[in-house]
Amino acid sequence: MIKVxxxxxxxxxxxxxxxxxxxxxxxxxxxxxxxxxxxxxxxLKDDANIAFIxxxxxxxxxxxxxxxxxxxxxxxxxxxxxxxxxxxxxFKKVE
Amino acid sequence: MIKVxxxxxxxxxxxxxxxxxxxxxxxxxxxxxxxxxxxxxxxLKDDANIAFIxxxxxxxxxxxxxxxxxxxxxxxxxxxxxxxxxxxxxFKKVE
Numbered sequence: 001m002i003k004v005x006x007x008x009x010x011x012x013x014x015x016x017x018x019x020x021x022x023x024x025x026x027x028x029x030x031x032x033x034x035x036x037x038x039x040x041x042x043x044l045k046d047d048a049n050i051a052f053i054x055x056x057x058x059x060x061x062x063x064x065x066x067x068x069x070x071x072x073x074x075x076x077x078x079x080x081x082x083x084x085x086x087x088x089x090x091f092k093k094v095e
Numbered sequence: 096m097i098k099v100x101x102x103x104x105x106x107x108x109x110x111x112x113x114x115x116x117x118x119x120x121x122x123x124x125x126x127x128x129x130x131x132x133x134x135x136x137x138x139l140k141d142d143a144n145i146a147f148i149x150x151x152x153x154x155x156x157x158x159x160x161x162x163x164x165x166x167x168x169x170x171x172x173x174x175x176x177x178x179x180x181x182x183x184x185x186f187k188k189v190e
Contacts, residue, residue: 023190041187043185091137091148094114
């Protein structure tokens with residue numbers, strides 16, 4: 001099992017647009033094989049900090065995700081709305 | 096529902112000690128009221144980057160967590176093993 005936290009820091013004024021793209025990404029991604037959970041979240045302290053918190057069955061499923069049309073279309077469009085470097089970390093579960 | 100991602104960056108040579116403390120924190124925390132899930136994770140690319148990925152029923156449950164004996168004992172002991180600022184973000188689920 002692989003957990004992923006992908007944090008995007010969106011430009012002021014572009015947050016609603018990023019959320020629309022993010023919601024579409026969630027709905028398409030949840031249909032993928034090997035996607036255990038995939039949630040779009042928003043920081044309680046900073047609306048412009050949005051994150052995908054994800055769980056995948058294995059690395060192969062995650063690698064396949066990166067090749068999907070919804071990923072290759074939507075993620076660059078979200079990245080274009082960011083104002084700071086995106087922070088993406090993949091984790092294994094220890095406990 | 097509140098999601099929390101708490102990322103700790105542990106000093107080289109102290110990772111095993113941090114994981115032992117973290118596992119104890121997980122086991123005690125999962126017994127708390129309002130704790131939906133609480134997982135200790137480790138970056139696939141950097142063993143020293145460990146994270147708690149959490150889900151709580153509401154803010155009151157999370158606030159109560161900060162007052163528990165296991166939190167007030169174990170978290171400072173983990174923080175003492177870090178070499179960079181800890182990054183803790185609380186999120187609401189958008190989708």
